[in-house]
Amino acid sequence: MEIIRYAELKAHPWRNGGGVTRELARHPRTSQDNAWDWRVSIAEVSRAGPFSVFAGMDRVLTVIDGELLLLSVDGAEHPLEKYRPFRFSGDADSAGALPTGDIRDLNVITRNGAFKGYTSIVELSKTRAHPVFEGQFGILLQGQATVSPGTPGGPTPSAGTPAEPPAPAAPEPERVELNRYDAVVGSDTGTPEIVGRGFLAVVSIDPAGEPGTD
Structure with a gap:
């Protein structure tokens, strides 16, 4: 992260x-x-x-x-x-x-012709984490927030396949405090998740021709 x-x-x-x-x-x-x-x-x-x-x-x-x-x-x-x-x-x-x-x-x-940039402003929540994906930056604009690497999920057993015994619960990932204007670099592997109170700028950089969200 x-x-x-x-x-x-x-x-x-x-x-x-x-x-x-x-x-x-x-x-x-x-x-x-x-x-x-x-x-x-x-x-x-x-x-x-x-x-x-x-x-x-x-x-x-x-x-x-x-x-x-x-x-x-x-x-x-x-x-x-x-x-x-x-x-x-x-x-x-x-x-x-x-x-x-x-x-x-x-x-x-x-x-x-090469890239297209987008910026959106979102309000943070203490109960629902906001993920930051590959090609994105999450920038804390106001308030207090922490970030942790997400926990990737495992494969779902197919029908008729005996379920594996449940794995021991993984420890909660360590949360890191963000200061104002700190930027979290997005990733699709262990996607960073931000929680807190305040406002976050989500910047997306998409290759030209791919859809983005204002």
């Missing part, structure tokens, strides 16, 4: 001085500059100004802290409220204004 600790990520200042970005993940990991096919990051925006152009890319931006980002995309204004994902082209001429103060946003950027 892999957890990306937000507190350990390096902040990269924007060239225009309007904010900083912390990168959670990219693919390929060894790519330089904008040669990657997808990237997931969190930005702190402290000053109005233009956003970087990502040619040939698709963007999903979600305000995760603060009240409002007034995003201008090719001259059209879009008021983005907290926890409302918004998709736009990385080729667009875009800029942000901060009518209610500083904000923090979650960015999912994917290369057109």
